[in-house]
Amino acid sequence: MLRFNEVHAHYGKIEALHGITLEVKQNEIVTLIGANGAGKTTLLMTLCGDPRASSGTIEFDGNPIHELPTAEIMRSGIAVVPEGRRVFSGMTVIENLHMGGFFTDKASFHRILDEVFELFPRLAERKEQRAGTMSGGEQQMLAIGRALMSKPRLLLLDEPSLGLAPIIIQQIFSTIETLRDKGMTIFLVEQNANQALQLADRGYVLENGSIVLDDTGDALLANDAVKNAYLGG
Numbered sequence: 001m002l003r004f005n006e007v008h009a010h011y012g013k014i015e016a017l018h019g020i021t022l023e024v025k026q027n028e029i030v031t032l033i034g035a036n037g038a039g040k041t042t043l044l045m046t047l048c049g050d051p052r053a054s055s056g057t058i059e060f061d062g063n064p065i066h067e068l069p070t071a072e073i074m075r076s077g078i079a080v081v082p083e084g085r086r087v088f089s090g091m092t093v094i095e096n097l098h099m100g101g102f103f104t105d106k107a108s109f110h111r112i113l114d115e116v117f118e119l120f121p122r123l124a125e126r127k128e129q130r131a132g133t134m135s136g137g138e139q140q141m142l143a144i145g146r147a148l149m150s151k152p153r154l155l156l157l158d159e160p161s162l163g164l165a166p167i168i169i170q171q172i173f174s175t176i177e178t179l180r181d182k183g184m185t186i187f188l189v190e191q192n193a194n195q196a197l198q199l200a201d202r203g204y205v206l207e208n209g210s211i212v213l214d215d216t217g218d219a220l221l222a223n224d225a226v227k228n229a230y231l232g233g
Helices: 041-047 070-075 091-100 107-120 121-125 136-148 166-181 191-197 217-222 224-230
Strands: 002-011 013-025 029-033 053-060 080-081 155-156 185-189 202-207 208-218
Touching: 002 041, 013 029, 013 041, 013 166, 013 208, 029 041, 029 166, 029 191, 041 053, 041 155, 041 185, 053 070, 070 080, 080 136, 107 121, 107 136, 121 136, 136 155, 136 166, 166 191, 166 217, 185 202, 185 208, 191 217, 191 224, 202 217, 208 217
Parallel strands: 029 185, 029 202, 080 155, 155 185
Antiparallel strands: 002 013, 002 053, 202 208
């Protein structure tokens, strides 16, 4: 479904990604792990068109997307839940969800809204509450729900566990698994390697802008180098 082929990306004269090759197949959860500064968010943003891939190709459903405008990339069936959630804090829950479904046809909008409320009952309970007054966990639920309102076939999640309490992290990761079970394809960028690899079908390890290892989630959990670097030995 998603394929990077020898992708390089730069910020100015600085090369941030070095020949990235990876694949996310339909109905998989694939995770990208790495330390702070490894280039995880840069890789996601390159997929979204900012920065542009300076060489190599990015394909979605077999079609090249690396030269498309960001808005067109998103409308092709991709949605992103950004690091830090970035909900519209002055808007209510329901207004945030309407923003996510801005391009969704009316026939589908209310059906998807019902699905989001079923997935996150707390959002239904608080649909008239301003997003900025919600807890971090509730805002993460809203950020995911907002992304789902666009009917994506590929959901990109950037550090969804960041700053959340352990019990909320468990809820978020359980929701990600539920989405996969319902047919969603998910590319998960996550610093919490243990949780991410337990959930993922496959994973990639990114160091200094390069993929240094890839395998199944279970195999990476058992890998000594991964244990020492990311799982506390």
